[in-house]
Amino acid sequence: MGVDRQAEEKRLIAFMIGYQKGSMDDFEGLYAALKQPLLRYLWTFVRNATVAEDLLQETFLQIHRARQTYTPPRPVRPWIYAITRHVALMHLRSGRRRKEMLADDQLPEVPVPPEMEKLADRATLHQLLSELPSHSQEVLMLHHLLGMSFLEVGQILGIAAGTAKVRSHRALKALRERLAERGGGDA
Amino acid sequence: MSTDLLPDSLRQAISDDLVPVKPLPPAWMRTLWAVAVAAIGLAVVITAFKLTLRPDMAQLPMWLSWGCTALQLVVGVVLVGMALREAVPGNGVPTGAVTLAVATGVLMQILVGIATWMHSPGMSLLEGHGLRAGVTCATHDAALALPALAATLWLVFRALPLRPSIAGLLGGTGAAVTADAVTHILCPMSDLRHVLLWHTGMIFGLMVVGWVAGKLWERHRFGKG
Numbered sequence: 001m002g003v004d005r006q007a008e009e010k011r012l013i014a015f016m017i018g019y020q021k022g023s024m025d026d027f028e029g030l031y032a033a034l035k036q037p038l039l040r041y042l043w044t045f046v047r048n049a050t051v052a053e054d055l056l057q058e059t060f061l062q063i064h065r066a067r068q069t070y071t072p073p074r075p076v077r078p079w080i081y082a083i084t085r086h087v088a089l090m091h092l093r094s095g096r097r098r099k100e101m102l103a104d105d106q107l108p109e110v111p112v113p114p115e116m117e118k119l120a121d122r123a124t125l126h127q128l129l130s131e132l133p134s135h136s137q138e139v140l141m142l143h144h145l146l147g148m149s150f151l152e153v154g155q156i157l158g159i160a161a162g163t164a165k166v167r168s169h170r171a172l173k174a175l176r177e178r179l180a181e182r183g184g185g186d187a
Numbered sequence: 188m189s190t191d192l193l194p195d196s197l198r199q200a201i202s203d204d205l206v207p208v209k210p211l212p213p214a215w216m217r218t219l220w221a222v223a224v225a226a227i228g229l230a231v232v233i234t235a236f237k238l239t240l241r242p243d244m245a246q247l248p249m250w251l252s253w254g255c256t257a258l259q260l261v262v263g264v265v266l267v268g269m270a271l272r273e274a275v276p277g278n279g280v281p282t283g284a285v286t287l288a289v290a291t292g293v294l295m296q297i298l299v300g301i302a303t304w305m306h307s308p309g310m311s312l313l314e315g316h317g318l319r320a321g322v323t324c325a326t327h328d329a330a331l332a333l334p335a336l337a338a339t340l341w342l343v344f345r346a347l348p349l350r351p352s353i354a355g356l357l358g359g360t361g362a363a364v365t366a367d368a369v370t371h372i373l374c375p376m377s378d379l380r381h382v383l384l385w386h387t388g389m390i391f392g393l394m395v396v397g398w399v400a401g402k403l404w405e406r407h408r409f410g411k412g
Contacts (some may be wrong), residue, residue: 078277130327
């Protein structure tokens with residue numbers, strides 16, 4: 001897992017370096033590598049697959065406008081997720097937020113790591129996650145579902161790594177409690 | 188579920204503007220650049236206003252004269268560095284660290300002012316001349332801070348601060364503390380009322396300038412108030 005993450009991060013850095021040099025292929029590689037996890041992350045904010053798709057395009061346009069602010073060889077994901085988060089928050093603040101909710105089968109797919117999978121099946125997990133407060137969802141999403149370190153989560157949210165860890169711990173605890181209330185988990 | 192293929196509209200928008208770009212230098216390097224501009228600016232302003240060392244300099248202990256100036260300069264540079272770090276996405280400074288750094292800059296200026304007032308046998312406030320002395324010092328403070336403030340804010344807004352008012356606040360405080368570090372060894376007034384009203388007041392003023400500049404940039408860049 002750790003080696004895979006390192007390899008993936010190196011691949012993203014190579015894409016960003018090529019993209020900064022003007023390569024469309026590298027931009028496409030970046031898009032293909034990050035589209036699904038970014039959609040999942042955006043869904044945390046807007047709960048609507050169509051809006052998330054729109055915001056994904058806006059995110060990549062913002063990334064394009066700000067591509068010179070990425071400094072190799074820093075990790076790419078905190079940089080991109082911070083921009084994504086900002087796009088989502090600006091959307092929410094703009095009052096254009098739509099209230100429609102979507103069914104689970106509309107959720108963008110992301111791999112669920114074993115430590116989350118053992119809590120419940122995927123559908124239940126998605127349902128329970130959607131019931132948590134947004135700040136709890138966000139930290140769980142970033143750390144447990146998208147596999148980021150607490151340092152990276154802190155960099156994205158503008159908080160200390162320790163604070164991210166505490167938030168994640170509390171959110172996971174809340175998730176387990178909700179699961180226990182349903183009587184469907186091993187918590 | 189959609190595919191991972193790039194939508195045509197996005198592909199078109201990107202390919203229309205796909206010129207090579209030079210990556211932003213790291214925050215420490217941009218900080219050095221801002222420090223260089225600030226140093227040149229300080230030298231120019233000191234020369235232009237013909238400012239000289241305070242008359243009671245020899246009576247002040249070394250730690251309180253050059254020592255506190257050096258310490259304030261370090262804090263000011265750290266604040267500028269934090270502003271430039273905050274200006275890059277995914278590199279945000281935790282809110283606690285922002286609060287601590289800004290409070291340290293302000294408190295240090297106040298404590299240095301109090302210590303100087305206690306140790307200095309120097310010029311106290313002349314009756315009826317408080318306003319004139321204050322305006323003169325505020326002008327010097329503003330002029331000394333301006334190069335550092337301009338360089339820092341330019342570097343901040345050239346990047347992509349996602350919390351521009353926070354970045355502006357850090358930059359404004361950094362420039363103000365840096366300027367005050369120099370004013371501390373130039374201003375002949377040791378009266379505490381003068382220091383707290385005009386010099387501490389100028390620090391708060393420059394903090395507000397940085398914060399407002401961030402808000403205005405945010406409105407311009409992202410169209411929000």
